[in-house]
Amino acid sequence: MNDPGLDEPAGAAAQDVNDTVHDEDEQAEQEEREYLDPxxxxxxxxxxxxxxxxxxxxxxxxxxxxxxxxxxxxxxxxxxxxxxxxxxxxxxxxxxxxxxxxxxxxxxxxxxxxxxxxxxxxxxxxxxxxxxxxxxxxxxxxxxxxxxxxxxxxxxxxxxxxxxxxxxxxxxxxxxxxxxxxxxxxxxxxYARDFRLTASQRTLMLQTIAFMVYLLIGALIFSYVEGWMFLDAVFWANFTLLTIGFGGEFVPKTHTGRSLLIPYAIGGLVTVGLVIGSIRSLILEHGKQKMAARFMEVKRQKVLKSIDGDTQTIRISLWEKVEFSSKGLTEAQRREQEFHIMRRVQTLSERKRRYTALALSTTAAMLLWFLGALVFMYSEKPQGFSYFVALYYAYVSLLTIGYGDYVVESNAGKAFMVFWSLLAVPTLTILISNMGDTVIKAFKDFTIWLGSLTVLPDEEGLSAALKVGWTRIKSGKIGEEEKEKASSAGSTENRTEDRLAAYIEEEELGKATEADSHGDYLERDIRFYHFVLAKEVRKLMKDVESSAAKQYEYHEWQYYLRLIGQDENDPSHHRQPKANTPHKHDDGEAPDIGSADDGKKHAWSWLGIRSPLMGNQSEPQWLLQRLAMKLESEMRRMSSSDEKVRKAKPPISMAELRKRKGSGKVSEETQTRTLQEDVEATALSQRAVKSG
CATH class of the missing domain: 1.20.140.150 (Butyryl-CoA Dehydrogenase, subunit A; domain 3)
Known part of the structure; x- marks a missing residue:
């Protein structure tokens, strides 16, 4: 016997959930394609x-x-x-x-x-x-x-x-x-048949064209004003706009030339600065992201291949081997163990990327210096340039010091100098930026720490500063510390409940309080859940806009994942690591821990390709996108005219949190169900009624 009016709401609710899951799957597949795109x-x-x-x-x-x-x-x-x-x-x-x-x-x-x-x-x-x-x-x-x-x-x-x-x-x-x-x-x-250039790529092209036009037009004007040959004026305009300033024979000597130099040099500084800014935006931001993604994937695959089922260990690096076993662990503890290993993989791959980029840019700069000096030595033989003198001349030119004691005079030397100095602009820009991420940053941190030991003592005293220094020396080691973290999954649940319970005291919950006063407890909980989503979206927007990419602790991830309906205590959305398998499969491949071949099954592992710690998005961007999608789907559900669909139970219960906050039992495991589970249960019951 069928209950009139019940099948349609259940079907609509199930369809809404299926659409949401389908959107999430498509989003994950698209991000994976972008991440693995060569x-x-x-x-x-x-x-x-x-x-x-x-x-x-x-x-x-x-x-x-x-x-x-x-x-x-x-x-x-x-x-x-x-x-x-x-x-x-x-x-x-x-x-x-x-x-x-x-x-x-x-x-x-x-x-x-x-x-x-x-x-x-x-x-x-x-x-x-x-x-x-x-x-x-x-x-x-x-x-x-x-x-x-x-x-x-x-x-x-x-x-x-x-x-x-x-x-x-x-x-x-x-x-x-x-x-x-x-x-x-x-x-x-x-590759794609049509590369879609980004705004920074188009900008770099247009600014390069603008720089060349500006240089040649300026050379034409000054060649007429100062009576120079045009190509000599090009040589002068080049070392002027790049602020090398050799001086010597080619300097403005007329009043008109000196007057025109003032606006011309300022315009040149602006143009060169824009080109350098575009290089940083294109290569050092977007390129760094792509390079980091590849290093991360290579490191992840290497770590997965090192799983030893006999000893229940996994090798993170050459000198770092840690326990990797789910024996005696709850689902949340097992997931936290995966998380910390993946975070360590992320740290090591990023460190390798930084120093690899530094090595490559240093090599490019050294080749530019040494090979450029070799060309200058041969082109300036009439002047008696030795290789050491050529190295000296190339060095003061690269750093835009430009003493002017040695200047190229041959036709070959002048032409090559223009081309060589233009190559130096992106080369040194990339080198300086990579040094800022590694050597300069390390020196800055060391200086601050040294100051805390001497003239600028730390607020917590000398012993605290020494502890910080020792921690940085041995940073990143996964040993007993990580075991303690893995065993503290209960405390992360406490933090999640405390963070949610804190919203109960917010003054903005007027509608939820009003619903509570009228006895509409389900409406109250829905209002509370939507309020939490909106507030967290605002917080994540600040993290996205932050200059330094924020990385979240596991208890924060546990909290955010629960908001989007993925409870870390629920294994139904998780892939099980095959740590109890041999070192390798028969085909020589690593054990499958959450790769993206799940079809439409929305399941993932922290060590898998669909891990939030993988991909091209930063962690705040990943979370902001998911929370925004969740809030959007909730708004669509609330706008539905169907009462049963609209009032499906949310994953966050205000009443339970208030009760636990008052009774001091915040640490108890939450027994709420997600919207997806409610709809699936409703649909299942209706199919049973129909079959009856």
């Missing part, structure tokens, strides 16, 4: 190439606007030689090369603005850059031969324009080759 490497290659395209165009313009040969008068040098007219075929081929390069760059910009599809823009860009590079290479080859050179060789030399052509040709070829590589990967399905 295309971020191609994206960084792509944006790097897009950024160097305008620089290469600028060098092509430098190679076109001046003659390629100079005559050296007696007693002079190649930097002050007389220009010799180029043949018309050289100018024509050089112009065609620039047209191909500009067309390739324009197609990139149109693709960036979504006015040209990837399938059309990418071939145009690759072919355009290849043709531009090959034409310049052909010109450089001919210009290096006796067909173009004028005898006697001692009285003739090649100008800066020739060397700018070499640099531009090399950049074009590298850009085209790497873009062909990424296009092949997209064609094979390894």
């Amino acid at each position: 295309s971020y490497v191609a994206q960084y290659i792509d944006i790097t190439l897009r950024t160097f395209g305008p620089i290469a165009n600028g060098f092509s313009i430098c190679a076109l606007v001046e003659k390629w040969r100079v005559y050296i008068p007696p007693g002079s040098d190649e930097g002050h030689g007389s220009k010799i007219t180029d043949p018309k075929w050289l100018i024509a081929v050089n112009s065609v090369s620039l047209v191909f390069a500009l067309s390739a760059n324009i197609s990139l910009l149109l693709n960036m603005s979504r006015r040209l599809t990837f399938e059309i823009a990418q071939p145009i860009t690759i072919i355009g850059f290849y043709l531009a590079g090959f034409l310049l290479m052909a010109l450089v080859g001919v210009a290096s031969s006796s067909v173009f050179r004028i005898q006697p060789m001692e009285e003739h030399a090649l100008s800066q324009a020739y060397y700018y052509a070499i640099i531009a040709a090399g950049i074009y070829f590298i850009i085209a080759s790497l873009m062909a590589f990424t296009a092949f990967g997209a064609w094979k399905g390894h």
Whole structure:
């Protein structure tokens, strides 16, 4: 016998819960795809190439606007030689090369603005850059031969324009080759066929174009005002805008030039600062996140493979092996054990990422320094540059000290100096930022701690400061401390209840109190639950906006997970770690601890790929998103016209908390059911009635 009007509410409630779970599954799957997506490497290659395209165009313009040969008068040098007219075929081929390069760059910009599809823009860009590079290479080859050179060789030399052509040709070829590589990967399905550039990526490209235009226009103006050759003015504008300031021959000497320098230099500082800021935003924030995710996943897989079922242990690092067994532990204690191990994995992988990034950026900076000095040594042989002098010159240039006692004078040296100093901007920006995360931070912490021992004693005294120092030395060790943490799961339950009970005394619970006075206890509990969700969302928003990424303790995670309907004491939403299995499966893979192959079963482990400690989101972002989704689903449920759906029992009971707070039994285990369980039970009972 059917109860009229009961099937539909139960079905609607079950459908609402299924929709919510489905949304959560889709969200988890999307985050997992983003986390495991390998295309971020191609994206960084792509944006790097897009950024160097305008620089290469600028060098092509430098190679076109001046003659390629100079005559050296007696007693002079190649930097002050007389220009010799180029043949018309050289100018024509050089112009065609620039047209191909500009067309390739324009197609990139149109693709960036979504006015040209990837399938059309990418071939145009690759072919355009290849043709531009090959034409310049052909010109450089001919210009290096006796067909173009004028005898006697001692009285003739090649100008800066020739060397700018070499640099531009090399950049074009590298850009085209790497873009062909990424296009092949997209064609094979390894990468997306259309990279969606972020705001920071677009900004970096536009600012790079703006910087090159600003540099060349400024050089053109000052070459006219000061009577310099255009490429000498480019050399001057470069070391002026980058604040190197060599001085020497190329300094403004006219009143007009000195007057124009004031606004030009300020504009240059702003432009360079914007480029540096974009580099930090693009590489040091987004890139750091991606790099951390990969290091985290590699470390997690390695730790999972180290599970030893015989000794009931798991190896965290080479020198760190801890007990990993659920024997004699409650579900909450077992989950807390997983949490602390995962937190340790997170700490070690992040430390490795920081120092790996520091090593890579240091290596890049050292290569830039040593190889740059090698080029300067050979280009400045007429000045008698030794390798040590070249190292000294490169060092004071990298740090923008610019004493001016040594300055490049050859045509090759000036052209290379412009390109080399532009490379130094992102290289040193990344190096300094990585040093700030490691060496400088460690030195700062050590200085503060040392001050607490000497001139600035800690508020708690010298002994407390010494304890802090010793704790930092042995930080991160999982031993007896972690066992004590795992055995204190009961205290985390107390903290959860205390935190919830504290809201009972909030003045904002007017509606809940009003419902209580009318005897509508279920309405009161629903109001209380919604109030808690809203307040916690506000708190999490502050954590998200914090400059330092916040990490939560296990008792905080236990509290938040309970708010979204995932009780850490309930094993139905958890995956069981297979710690009692052999070291490896027969196929050589690690035991499966909560990977994302659960289908539609919403179950996860702290050591799994769907762990909140994994992925690209910070912990406050992860929690804020889930709490907001939960609050949204609750609002939809409350707006339902169906009384039974609307008044399903919430997971937080105000009455029980008030009772426990008054009786002192806050530590007792909560016996409330989640909304999902209530609906499932209702639907099951209706199916039983129908079958009867």
